[in-house]
Amino acid sequence: MEKREDHHRQMMKNEISMANSTTFITEEMPITSFSAFSSSSSTTPTTSASIFDMMMPYDHIADKASLGFMDLLDGNQDFGTSLLLDCFQLQPPPILPHQPLPSPASTVPESSEVLNTPATPNSSSISSSSNEAGNDSQAKAGDEEEQDQEKNKKQLKPKKKNQKRQREPRFAFMTKSEVDHLDDGYRWRKYGQKAVKNSPFPRSYYRCTSAGCGVKKRVERSSEDPTIVVTTYEGQHTHPSPITPRGSIGLLPDSGCFGAATSSFVLPQSHYQQQQNAYMYSSSPSLNISTNSSFNPPFSPSFLQERRLSHSSASLFRDHGLLQDIVPSQMRKETPEE
DNA sequence: CGGTTTTGACCGGCGC
């Protein structure tokens, strides 16, 4: 009984957490950078303010894009688009139900360097880990080794031996939340948990339960700021979100109550970033993202798009004064700095 | 009963 209630409480928390601040990072954003973020933010409980604290160090960056995320997409589509594509160029456009991405190849000439992080030595911490299984799940279908080794090894799945594994595109974001596993609209099955070195918090591994969808995600809590949850998506969903059959990205007219309104996008190590170290996009209500055809996060974190009407969330916003989150961060930021 | 979580064991990559 208690456990069930716990479970439900967890679910509720999930909902709540959707209202919390979220920072998006892409593939090669080193964990250490996360810490940099969080360190600047006091460990205040989940309040929208914290995200701004977290953004502070990057204000000077954002100010390059003082336009804000939207503006970037709006007026500077090339900029926004290419950056995003940069991040995901490793894979063909996701099979998103809504809109196909423009061909990355055409937009992003130089792709590989995007993954390098000149700024941070241990940028590998988050992304250099082995991703074999990611390909595994997607490409293993017709592989010869599968049968062979399946018999040879009693339990462990065959990993490709000689094959150099390709990296799945990754997409990480930080969320200030009390719950680790954020409900993003997809169904996940936990398949592992590991203790994280130098961190009291374990890392959980999830896999999308949809057949044929090899998307995985890792969830871990920042050791420096326990209120921050780092979620890393790996791979691309080959199906629309279960809760929104049509994958209604961009259908958030009433974005007002959308929780992740203050989400800020930090794009990773693109050539651009070599100058700036990091990008942060203060997104206005996420929806704009989607209305613009150029933005199509491969993982389409559906909580950005679809959790909007989560009953409880909407009311929680009001109840807990989280409406402030809804105010485009851009607006809020504009005032003090400049 | 089917799906999910837990958890210990195992594997491969990498650094020394």
Place this chain on the structure above:
DNA sequence: GCGCCGGTCAAAACCG
């Protein structure tokens, strides 16, 4: 070659 570590597997337990 060895040990560490991140990631995965899969049986058992748990849950609805």
